[in-house]
Amino acid sequence: MKTRSIYSSLVFFALLLVAGCQDKIYESFMANSPVYMTYEELRSAVQKEPVRDIENPGKIYFKDNYLFVNETMQGVHVLDVSDPANPDPVTFINIPGNVDIAIKEDVLYADSYVDLVAIDVSDLSDVREVGRMEDVFPYTVPEYDPEYRLAEVDQDKGVVVEWELKQVKEQVEQDYYPIYYYRSYAEKLSMDMANFSSASGGVGGGGGTTFGIGGSMARFGLYKNFLYIVDNTQLYTFNIANLESPVDLGVKSIGWNIETMFLYDDHMFLGTTSGMLVYSLEIEQNPTYINQYNHITSCDPVVVQNDLAYVTLHDGGWCGRSVNRLDVIRMSDQYTKLTMIASYPMANPHGLGIDGDVLFVCDGSAGLKIFDASDPLTISSHKIAEFPDINTYDVIPVNNYLFMIGDAGFYLYDYSDLQNIQLLSTIPVSSSDN
CATH class of the missing domain: 2.130.10.10 (YVTN repeat-like/Quinoprotein amine dehydrogenase)
Known part of the structure; x- marks a missing residue:
């Protein structure tokens, strides 16, 4: 019984470890990558x-x-x-x-x-x-090439003025849904x-x-x-x-x-x-x-x-x-x-x-x-x-x-x-x- 308890605990912690690792899985892909204008540039333009x-x-x-x-x-x-x-x-x-x-x-x-x-x-x-x-x-972003995915947009960097196609590496999960x-x-x-x-x-x-x-x-x-x-x-x-x-x-x-x-x-x-x-x-x-x-x-x-x-x-x-x-x-x-x-x-x-x-x-x-x-x-x-x-x-x-x-x-x-x-x-x- 004690051996089974130790085995169960190891399985449990292994699952936690896998779950934690899954949160950090990255992938590389060709994407519409944002080109920013900073807020300072925007407000002096x-x-x-x-x-x-x-x-x-x-x-x-x-x-x-x-x-x-x-x-x-x-x-x-x-x-x-x-x-x-x-x-x-x-x-x-x-x-x-x-x-x-x-x-x-x-x-x-x-x-x-x-x-x-x-x-x-x-x-x-x-x-x-x-x-x-x-x-x-x-916050609004421009039109993009629909044949390629969108790279993540970081609103803190400024406004998106255009896109450039390039290889990017990002986490699999994203929660960002911009207005297009x-x-x-x-x-x-x-x-x-x-x-x-x-x-x-x-x-x-x-x-x-x-x-x-x-x-x-x-x-x-x-x-x-x-x-x-x-x-x-x-x-x-x-x-x-x-x-x-x-x-x-x-x-x-x-x-x-x-x-x-x-x-x-x-x-x-x-x-x-x-x-x-x-x-x-x-x-x-x-x-x-x-x-x-x-x-x-x-x-x-x-x-x-x-x-x-x-x-x-x-x-x-x-x-x-x-x-x-x-x-x-x-x-x-x-x-x-x-x-x-x-x-x-x-x-x-x-x-x-x-x-x-x-x-x-x-x-x-x-x-x-x-x-x-x-x-x-x-x-x-x-x-x-x-x-x-x-x-x-x-x-x-x-x-x-x-x-x-x-x-x-x-x-x-x-x-x-x-x-x-x-x-x-x-x-x-x-x-x-x-």
């Missing part, structure tokens, strides 16, 4: 730089005769469009990790990986960071400001407006003295009464797969993969849920005018593989009743814009489509024009000019004569391989 080519365009934003074009995860191109036929690149603002922006008066707000930065753009020859809130957004950035995440990660002050002169007025205008794929929104930002699941609210010193009012969970934000008539409309959410801004510091329009899983930008919401649904990638269409939603009783009154098949619609009775739809690889939407029940029967063979992403219509961004670059149209819509100018993307 915002600056004006010489004009550069557009290579990977994302969101667009318009204010006071200037168009701001996001260079995905790198910064913002600034174009002077006061002469629409000859857009003039003015500068590039380096903002590492940037996906979205919004501008109030002369302060541009931008995400920079985990931080929110405030940038003075009153003098484009002297762009300056004037405020920063650190660590307000989730994809090109479509730019679609997920601005706002189309319907409540903006227009003025006369040039494209959008030279008198200076309070807010700029974003595209329908936006995730940033400005309302009175508040900046709203949405990510995949949460709403971030900031008080910007002091433009250079935003005050963080907190974060609230608002659902899943939030994609876009549109502010209109004291309300917030959020496009999600499962429907459109409506929030009241009566209490600005705490938007309150009112209602939801549900649809099958797909990506879902939204624009609103009067009592109608126009919603594009498209499939592909993380959006699902279900439907491509334009839905028209009638909203009544202070947005408490939402009823789909019409639905139109599309090829692969993304961003959209509405100006009076004119509806602009970026129908993916099918190009730009323009409709007379005066009768929401017969939109598909009243196509005004289309520009095929352009893979379009988002649009901003303002003062009879249409700014459009797509995979091939930037396009500017004059639609003052709907029977003769003219392409005035383009700025093509440049391949980084050239």
Whole structure:
């Protein structure tokens, strides 16, 4: 019995030893290994730089005769469009990790990986960071080669700016699950400001407006003295009464797969993969849920005018593989009743814009489509024009000019004569391989 007891104890301790050793088993493999930018480098990187080519365009934003074009995860191109036929690149603002922006008066707000930065753009020859809130957004990593595994990410080393393929040696067990950035995440990660002050002169007025205008794929929104930002699941609210010193009012969970934000008539409309959410801004510091329009899983930008919401649904990638269409939603009783009154098949619609009775739809690889939407029940029967063979992403219509961004670059149209819509100018993307 004593021998059996000693034997059992030896087996027990051997098992413990094996278990302990298993915790330290390593393996070598080819992996996407992170390349870091330190937090110190990140927080000293915002600056004006010489004009550069557009290579990977994302969101667009318009204010006071200037168009701001996001260079995905790198910064913002600034174009002077006061002469629409000859857009003039003015500068590039380096903002590492940037996906979205919004501008109030002369302060541009931008995400920079985990931080929110405030940038003075009153003098484009002297762009300056004037405020920063650190660590307000989730840690995010860039797109990687899916054919190879991910190496471990150490957040203490800084933000991941790119990956390099190399042999790594790591423990078998990992508990790290980062948030990944994809090109479509730019679609997920601005706002189309319907409540903006227009003025006369040039494209959008030279008198200076309070807010700029974003595209329908936006995730940033400005309302009175508040900046709203949405990510995949949460709403971030900031008080910007002091433009250079935003005050963080907190974060609230608002659902899943939030994609876009549109502010209109004291309300917030959020496009999600499962429907459109409506929030009241009566209490600005705490938007309150009112209602939801549900649809099958797909990506879902939204624009609103009067009592109608126009919603594009498209499939592909993380959006699902279900439907491509334009839905028209009638909203009544202070947005408490939402009823789909019409639905139109599309090829692969993304961003959209509405100006009076004119509806602009970026129908993916099918190009730009323009409709007379005066009768929401017969939109598909009243196509005004289309520009095929352009893979379009988002649009901003303002003062009879249409700014459009797509995979091939930037396009500017004059639609003052709907029977003769003219392409005035383009700025093509440049391949980084050239």
